[in-house]
Amino acid sequence: xxxxxxxxEQALTSALHEIGVTEAKVILERPxxxxxxxxxxxxxxxxxxxxxxxxxxxxxxxxxxxxxxSSLIVPVGVAGPGFINFRFADHYLQSIATxxxxxxxxxxxxxxxxxxxxxxxxxxxxxxxxxxxxxxxAAAVGDSLSRIxxxxxxxxxxxxxxxxxxxxxxxxxxxxxCRYLETQGIAAEIPEGGYRGEYIAEIxxxxxxxxxxxxxxxxxxxxxxxxxxxxxGESVISWLGRRAMDEFISRHERSLEHFRVHMERWxxxxxxxEAKAEWNALTELEKRxxxxxxxxxxxxxxxxxxxxxxxxxxxxxxxxxxFLPDIAYHLTKFRRGYDLIIDILGPDHHSYLTxxxxxxSALGEDAKKLEILLLQHINLLRDGEPVKMxxxxxxxxxxxxxxxxxxxxxxxxxxxxxxxTTPLDFDIELAKRHSDDNPVFYVxxxxxxxxxxxxxxxxxxxSESSHVELLTHPEELKLLRxxxxxxxxxAECATTRDPHAMTVWLREVATQFHRFYHHCRVIGDSAExxxxxxxxxxxxxxxxxxxxxxxxxxxPKEM
RNA sequence: ACCCCCGUAGCUCAGUGGAUAGAGCACCGGCCUCCGGAGCCGGGAGCAUGGGUUCGAGUCCCGUCGGGGGUGCCA
Numbered sequence: 173x174x175x176x177x178x179x180x181e182q183a184l185t186s187a188l189h190e191i192g193v194t195e196a197k198v199i200l201e202r203p204x205x206x207x208x209x210x211x212x213x214x215x216x217x218x219x220x221x222x223x224x225x226x227x228x229x230x231x232x233x234x235x236x237x238x239x240x241x242s243s244l245i246v247p248v249g250v251a252g253p254g255f256i257n258f259r260f261a262d263h264y265l266q267s268i269a270t271x272x273x274x275x276x277x278x279x280x281x282x283x284x285x286x287x288x289x290x291x292x293x294x295x296x297x298x299x300x301x302x303x304x305x306x307x308x309x310a311a312a313v314g315d316s317l318s319r320i321x322x323x324x325x326x327x328x329x330x331x332x333x334x335x336x337x338x339x340x341x342x343x344x345x346x347x348x349x350c351r352y353l354e355t356q357g358i359a360a361e362i363p364e365g366g367y368r369g370e371y372i373a374e375i376x377x378x379x380x381x382x383x384x385x386x387x388x389x390x391x392x393x394x395x396x397x398x399x400x401x402x403x404x405g406e407s408v409i410s411w412l413g414r415r416a417m418d419e420f421i422s423r424h425e426r427s428l429e430h431f432r433v434h435m436e437r438w439x440x441x442x443x444x445x446e447a448k449a450e451w452n453a454l455t456e457l458e459k460r461x462x463x464x465x466x467x468x469x470x471x472x473x474x475x476x477x478x479x480x481x482x483x484x485x486x487x488x489x490x491x492x493x494x495f496l497p498d499i500a501y502h503l504t505k506f507r508r509g510y511d512l513i514i515d516i517l518g519p520d521h522h523s524y525l526t527x528x529x530x531x532x533s534a535l536g537e538d539a540k541k542l543e544i545l546l547l548q549h550i551n552l553l554r555d556g557e558p559v560k561m562x563x564x565x566x567x568x569x570x571x572x573x574x575x576x577x578x579x580x581x582x583x584x585x586x587x588x589x590x591x592x593t594t595p596l597d598f599d600i601e602l603a604k605r606h607s608d609d610n611p612v613f614y615v616x617x618x619x620x621x622x623x624x625x626x627x628x629x630x631x632x633x634x635s636e637s638s639h640v641e642l643l644t645h646p647e648e649l650k651l652l653r654x655x656x657x658x659x660x661x662x663a664e665c666a667t668t669r670d671p672h673a674m675t676v677w678l679r680e681v682a683t684q685f686h687r688f689y690h691h692c693r694v695i696g697d698s699a700e701x702x703x704x705x706x707x708x709x710x711x712x713x714x715x716x717x718x719x720x721x722x723x724x725x726x727x728p729k730e731m
Numbered sequence: 732a733c734c735c736c737c738g739u740a741g742c743u744c745a746g747u748g749g750a751u752a753g754a755g756c757a758c759c760g761g762c763c764u765c766c767g768g769a770g771c772c773g774g775g776a777g778c779a780u781g782g783g784u785u786c787g788a789g790u791c792c793c794g795u796c797g798g799g800g801g802u803g804c805c806a
Contacts, residue, residue, distance in 0.1 A: 205750070214749070217786075227786090237742095250749045253786080298806075340806070365805085466744085469804055484804040494806045522735040522802050548736065549800070556742095590744075593736060595799065597743075606769070609756055617769050628766050664747075676745060681756080690771045731769075 176244045176264055177211065183245075184215055189229070190315055193222045195234050208250045209257035210653065216254040220596030249673040265652040266640040269704075272655060272711035273569035275636060280658045280718050281651045285666065291505055292318050294516035294580040295428065297334040300344050301369050301551065304569040306518060309550050309596065311571075311723065312587035314516050315433040316671035319722045324666055329436040330652050332424070336417050337441040338494070345368065345413025352412070356389065375419055427572050431725045444500055450492050453500040453535070454485065462534040472499075477530035477539075499531045507539040514669065516523035540575075545669055547592050551600040576610060578603040584724045585612040591672045611679055615716065616728055617684035622687070622713045623729040626706070629695050634710050638703040647688040648708060654681045655715045662722070671723065678719045 190197035203212045216231035216678055223230050238247065243263045250256055262598040272279045294314030295307045303311075314330065319327040347367040350360035352691070355376055362368055379385055391401040391408060401408040420440070444450060454470070457463050462473050468488030471494075475482050485496040505513045517524060529539035552559040552569060559569065575583050582603040582643065589611065590596045606613055612630050626632065643652065654677075661677040694705040717727040 201747075201749075204746080204752075206749070212750090217749090218788095255750070261799055335806075338806070381740065467804090481803095482776075487804050488803090491804095495804095497804095518801095519736070519799090522801070546735075594744085599743095609768085611755075613769060615769085621767060621770085624732095625766055667747085671772085675756085683754090687772095689766080693766070695766045706742090722782080731767090 175659075176260060178257060179241060180211060180213075180245050181553040183238055183240045184213060184234065187234050188215065188219060188223075189241070190237050191223055191233055195222065203255075203257065208251060208255070209259045211245070211258040211260075212255045213258075214255060216250070216256060218273055220254070230254070231256050233381060242324070246417060250301070258484040260653070262644060262649065263641070265642050265656065267648055268652050268656050269640050269643065269708050269711040270638070272714045273707055276714055277718070279714050280662060281325070282659055282662075283325040284663065285324040286323060288321075288512065289373065290318075290326045290328040290329065290508045290512045290514070291331060291508075291510045292321075292514045292516065293331045293333055293505075295424070295433075296335070297424065298335050298340065299424065300340060300367050300415040301420060302373055303424055304599075305569050305571055305574050307392055307550060307551060308431070308571040308574060308583065309587045310516050310547055311431055311433045313545075313547060313592055313671060315431075316584075316674070316723055317514070317589060317665070318466050319671060319724070320662055320665045320671060320674070321661055323718075323722065326512075330434065331429075331437045331439055331713055332353045332435045334421060334438055334440045334442075336414075336421070337445045337497070340727050341407060341413040341417060343413075344372075344416050345409035345411070347372050348376060348379075348412045349399075349409060349715055350418045352379055352388070353392075355390075356509075358398070358406075375416060379415075431571070431575060431584070438530060439501070439504075441497055441501070444497055444504075449500040449504070450497040453503055454496060456503075456535060457499075457531075460534060460536065472531055472534060474527055474530035474534065477533040479526040479530040483527060495531075498528070499535075502532060502542070503526055503537070504567075506532060506535075506541065513542045515546055516547055519546050522546055524550045528712075543669065545592060546628075548595040550587075550596040550598050552600075553597055555601045559600070574600070581616070581725045582610070582612045585615075585675060588671050588675050588723055590672050611675070612725065613731070615678045615682045615720065616725070617731060618685045619716045619720070619727045620729060620731045622685070622709045622716075625694050625709055629702070629706065631706060633721050634707040635703045638707040639700040640704050642701050642704040643708055645688075645692050647684070647691045648705075651681075651688045651708065651712065654684050658715055658718065661719075665722075672724055674719055678716065678723070681712065681715055681719070685716075 179202055181200060184198045185196045188198070196215070198213060198215050199218070200211050200213050217227045217233060220227045220230055228250060231254045234256060235250065240247065243261050245264070246259045246261050248257045248259050275281075292314050294310045295303070297303055297307045313537070318328040318330050343363065343366055346363050350362045350366070351373045353360040354373070379388075387403055388408070391403040392398045399409065403411050411456055425435075425438070444539070454463065457472055462476075463470055464473060464482075465471070469484050470486035472484040472485050473482055483495055484493050485499070488493055500512075515524070525542075525544035528544070529542055532542060533539045552574075578586075578600060586598055586603050589598065602610060603612075641650070657677060661673050662671050665671050679723055688708075690707060694702065694709060696702050714729075720727045
């Protein structure tokens with residue numbers, strides 16, 4: 173799909189050669205104002221010195237020497253300080269419609285990232301409660317990004333890192349136990365730093381109704397201090413902690429699958445710990461001289477590898493900080509051979525990039541492969557009024573609640589509508605509204621409307637001999653230009669690591685389709701023109717469906 | 732104290748170093764005997780501020796002001 177650009181670039185280079193510029197610099201750009209054409213080049217300005225000519229004069233000379241295939245590109249002249257402008261040939265644009273229909277779901281695919289192995293880690297919420305809306309944004313962004321990377325030919329794995337080890341298991345077990353005791357009519361105080369969410373009480377009530385509850389009741393009775401009880405051969409606290417975590421992990425998986433997000437791997441911290449991976453990482457760091465002791469604690473010399481300070485990896489009590497297993501975990505990513513490793517984290521982890529990057533450098537890895545994407549927070553609104561959320565009081569809005577209320581389509585689309593670097597205002601009432609101020613429905617409506625045109629025409633597929641050369645109306649050509657942009661937009665999303673541009677493009681395609689629809693009658697008296705326009709309609713549908721699918725949003729045939 | 736993100740139209744936001752800075756919402760006025768009016772057409776206003784780099788800066792660098800978030804052997 174890039175053939176027009178490639179062709180023009182080569183033609184400009186050889187024209188410059190002919191003029192006598194040996195080291196020709198050719199950059200193609202897109203004029204901001206469509207009046208200036210589809211492609212512009214500043215070649216005459218940049219190469220003016222090399223040619224020893226005034227920019228405008230050089231531009232004229234280039235145009236004289238330039239040989240371009242007029243079925244692809246048409247020069248429109250010199251403008252401003254020396255820009256040379258070009259337009260896509262109608263023939264080229266018309267061929268896009270045919271191409272899209274032929275390629276169908278493969279439209280937009282490319283091999284730009286072929287051979288690249290990419291890993292994206294996202295959500296990775298602690299298994300101490302249900303997923304909340306913050307995770308939902310990460311899920312939408314991470315999953316769409318991976319879909320885009322795949323369309324561009326990369327292999328991309330999605331991964332969830334499960335923090336199922338460390339003292340939060342204990343803490344969760346204690347909180348769970350307290351709630352369980354309450355169901356047995358025994359008063360209990362949730363410990364400092366414990367989990368107070370209603371969802372713990374919920375699973376405790378479930379447990380009380382479970383057959384394992386019998387065993388638990390017996391165990392509690394024999395000991396005077398219920399905390400010291402053992403059940404199924406281990407302490408009641410750790411048994412409960414693991415049980416609660418497993419429950420939450422499978423709930424996370426269900427929530428994500430329902431949100432159309434499938435993780436290739438759920439990487440458990442407990443596996444790392446069992447293999448002593450954190451201590452192996454420490455040994456490796458020590459071997460490389462990257463560890464020093466101070467006041468009984470062990471520090472990693474991250475400051476020597478680009479971070480602002482050194483960080484504790486083992487406390488003076490001899491316990492690893494969370495950073496050590498994290499290092500071990502990231503080391504596995506590098507050792508698994510990925511070319512690009514992306515972590516999507518919340519804005520509170522902004523120290524992570526230099527810190528983890530430095531640790532990886534200290535271990536001899538190429539830290540440039542690791543990228544940390546800091547996803548900004550979301551503010552939930554209802555008709556413009558903020559929805560109060562307090563994690564401490566356990567009043568979080570669950571991802572499932574939000575998705576149930578607004579639907580997967582609206583939720584995923586809304587989460588992508590802002591750049592990842594911008595905090596997102598999510599208005600629940602707006603997302604639910606089926607009206608023209610809701611962008612999701614605007615885009616989906618365009619797709620459904622096309623389907624209805626085919627129904628109305630009584631035709632399933634556009635005919636093969638579909639005279640696309642008849643697509644010459646300005647609105648038709650503008651629509652074709654939009655469809656051509658799909659590969660550009662995908663490439664942009666991949667480079668910026670942000671699917672947001674896809675939602676902007678989708679809206680533009682939908683807008684241009686509605687304009688075309690208004691100005692050009694599809695079902696008409698000329699069979700040839702009808703065939704050509706049906707082809708354009710199908711091509712638009714293909715493009716919309718691809719874009720929506722990359723966002724994880726459905727493309728309905730009727731609404 | 733330090734660190735990160737952000738200041739563009741009344742509101743929410745686009746804007747790969749290039750030409751006269753764009754959309755949506757809201758507001759006003761038009762358009763259905765016509766393929767889905769969940770649509771189309773028309774109408775106004777703006778780059779927080781001071782420097783610097785450049786032939787050229789909303790975009791890159793430094794300062795100031797304003798908003799949001801975070802941090803000091805907790806995860």
